[in-house]
Amino acid sequence: MAGADRAARRGDGPIPASAGIGLRFPHHAAFLQTRPAVGWVEVHSENYLSGPALAVLEAVRATYPVSLHSVGLSLGGAAGLDRRHLARLAELTVRIEPGLVSEHLAWGAVDHAFLADLLPLPLTEESMAVVCRNIAQAQDALGRSILVENPSTYLQFRHSTIPESEFLAALVARTGCGLICDVNNIFVSANNHGWDPEAYLAALPAAAIGEFHLAGHSAAGGDATGLLLDTHDRAVAPAVWSLFETALRLIGPRPTLIEWDAAIPALPVLTAESAGAERRLTRYTAEAGDVRAA
Amino acid sequence: MSALLELQRRFGATLLAVDAAPPPEVLGGCVAPAARVGIYRNNVIGNLTGVLRLTYPAIERLVGADFFAAAAARFIVAAPPAGADLYEYGGDFSDFLTEFEPANGLAYLPDVARLEWAVNRALHAPVxxxxxxxxxxxxxxxxxxxxxxxxxxxxxxxxxxxxxxxxxxxxxxxxxxxxxxxxxxxxxxxxxxxxxxxxxxxxxxxxxxxxxxxxxxxxxxxxxxxxxxxxxxxxxxxxxxxxxxxxxxxxxxxxxxxxxxxxxxxxx
Known part of the structure; x- marks a missing residue:
């Protein structure tokens, strides 16, 4: 099939500046049956590398714009990227033709052990060089620029010298990557480290932000009382919605994702959350005096 | 060796060891460094236990959730995943169960695990x-x-x-x-x-x-x-x-x- 025909048949490549949802396994059947009115979907790339899940993603991609969001590339890994994993992500990218490809400012693998979490980096010049090198390698292999997401973190390193928002801005300047602004992550990290979330937002390079993320968080207990955890197991908190409205004012409308990864509710609960994001995007755009395409 | 690589090795080892002291570079504040590192340790063990639970539902039913979680935690620490595709993780769990002393009375357990791994493989094989x-x-x-x-x-x-x-x-x-x-x-x-x-x-x-x-x-x-x-x-x-x-x-x-x-x- 010619490339142009293929593009025309599909749900168009670019991710619109509307609300989307993170598609997870428990919703595959309901999503394909009900085809909910969401602007686009995002999946965790690592869960769709082969098998029947990949076939489901291709079926979804036939009518929805899709964003591929990786959680296992370990962009902060000092020993470099896992070449086999990067090659598999590149293969998936060719197959799905996603509107966006993204990863996190984090590391997760060392000495061939993959630790299955987004681990924190000391924010130093050395880390900057490592992350820039890894982003460049990923962008070369994928043949496109990627978005890098600000993480939720639960600790800081004594020897960090660069504020996180400045670190992200420097990545943009040095590698040409874009950013995901995860509003919930800013809220969680700001609480955990005593940052000012609005100042953080204001320090991000607005033009480089290609996507917002929203999700629920919860309070830690026991000896970690006082910290917030990025649990993705509930609705977006009111304070995060209001920080999202600030982000819209400072940055402007962008594709906005609702993520829900644990205690996953019925699909309509998720689409109701995305409708909440859509309302705010529409309201912002109307207030800004723009006309949005239907 | 780069300072970052050396830190990541120590940090990784801390996550895979119960009660290991946190790296001295971790700041405390209102919550102690050990509790902060403990959140990541819980995430690592919890996420990977979840992966094993999905692959080995029969084993979990046979031994109960607590026994399974304890066995999984021991397995994860001894043999963390080699890569980010977690469908490939856990094939050695049957061998681990063979050697796992608390499961010695259940001689059939490793065979059930072999069967569950084969089912997992079939479920996620390329179409x-x-x-x-x-x-x-x-x-x-x-x-x-x-x-x-x-x-x-x-x-x-x-x-x-x-x-x-x-x-x-x-x-x-x-x-x-x-x-x-x-x-x-x-x-x-x-x-x-x-x-x-x-x-x-x-x-x-x-x-x-x-x-x-x-x-x-x-x-x-x-x-x-x-x-x-x-x-x-x-x-x-x-x-x-x-x-x-x-x-x-x-x-x-x-x-x-x-x-x-x-x-x-x-x-x-």
Whole structure:
């Protein structure tokens, strides 16, 4: 099939500046049956590398714009990227033709052990060089620029010298990557480290932000009382919605994702959350005096 | 070595050790460094335990959630994943259970785990066509002895010593009363079985094989030529055994010429 025909048949490549949802396994059947009115979907790339899940993603991609969001590339890994994993992500990218490809400012693998979490980096010049090198390698292999997401973190390193928002801005300047602004992550990290979330937002390079993320968080207990955890197991908190409205004012409308990864509710609960994001995007755009395409 | 790599090694080791002191570079504040690192440790162990729980639901039911979580935590610390595709993680859990002292009284456990790993493999194997039973007809008669088959990517062959399939089916029965009845009826001393596990369109199939069918499937899956693989088979059974394996979709490809690189052994 010619490339142009293929593009025309599909749900168009670019991710619109509307609300989307993170598609997870428990919703595959309901999503394909009900085809909910969401602007686009995002999946965790690592869960769709082969098998029947990949076939489901291709079926979804036939009518929805899709964003591929990786959680296992370990962009902060000092020993470099896992070449086999990067090659598999590149293969998936060719197959799905996603509107966006993204990863996190984090590391997760060392000495061939993959630790299955987004681990924190000391924010130093050395880390900057490592992350820039890894982003460049990923962008070369994928043949496109990627978005890098600000993480939720639960600790800081004594020897960090660069504020996180400045670190992200420097990545943009040095590698040409874009950013995901995860509003919930800013809220969680700001609480955990005593940052000012609005100042953080204001320090991000607005033009480089290609996507917002929203999700629920919860309070830690026991000896970690006082910290917030990025649990993705509930609705977006009111304070995060209001920080999202600030982000819209400072940055402007962008594709906005609702993520829900644990205690996953019925699909309509998720689409109701995305409708909440859509309302705010529409309201912002109307207030800004723009006309949005239907 | 770079300072970052050295820190990541220490940090990784801290996450995989219970009660290890946090790296001194971690700041405290209103919450102590150990509690902050503990959140990441809980995430790592919790995320990977979740992966194992999805792959080994029968094992979890057989030993209970707490025992399973304790065994999983020990396994994860000893053998974390090698890569980010977590469908590939946990194939060694059966070997771990063999050595895991608290499970010594449950000799059948590793065999049930082998079966569950094969089911997991079949569920997540690449979607690939199976070789049609008629495929051999396309090969000229004089070349048939030399053909080699490539096992379907979803295929696992299991030679088990315990009645693992019976246990697996019984313990995954949803109705608790029926489950209890079925489990009570199992003769744990019953002999093991030769099984094949294959990806179906919706759910993996578990097939019981005769020793002859198992031997032929394994020989062909290992890349032996048809003539070599059929050598130990009684001539009057050869055609029907081969036809059975083909009809059930054991193979993905047939190759007429001698393959320089025989496919990897597919046994789980």
């Amino acid at each position: 690939a066509p199976t070789l049609a039973a008629e495929a051999l007809l396309d090969v000229p008669a004089e070349q048939q002895a030399d053909v080699r088959f490539v096992a379907h990517p979803s295929l696992s062959l299991l030679a088990l010593t315990h009645p693992a399939r019976t246990i697996w089916e019984a313990v995954l029965t949803e109705d608790a009363d029926v489950r209890a009845t079925r489990l009570a009826a199992i003769d744990l001393a019953a002999p093991g079985e030769h099984l094949a596990v294959l990806g179906g369109n919706d759910a993996p199939q578990v097939l019981r094989l005769s020793p002859a069918a198992f031997g032929l499937a394994r020989a062909l899956g290992d890349g032996q030529s048809l003539a070599e693989a059929l050598d130990p088979v009684a001539p009057e059974k050869a055609a029907s055994l081969l036809s059975l394996l083909l009809t059930q979709g054991f193979f993905g490809e047939v190759r007429a010429a001698v393959d320089q690189h025989p496919p990897e052994r597919q046994e789980g």
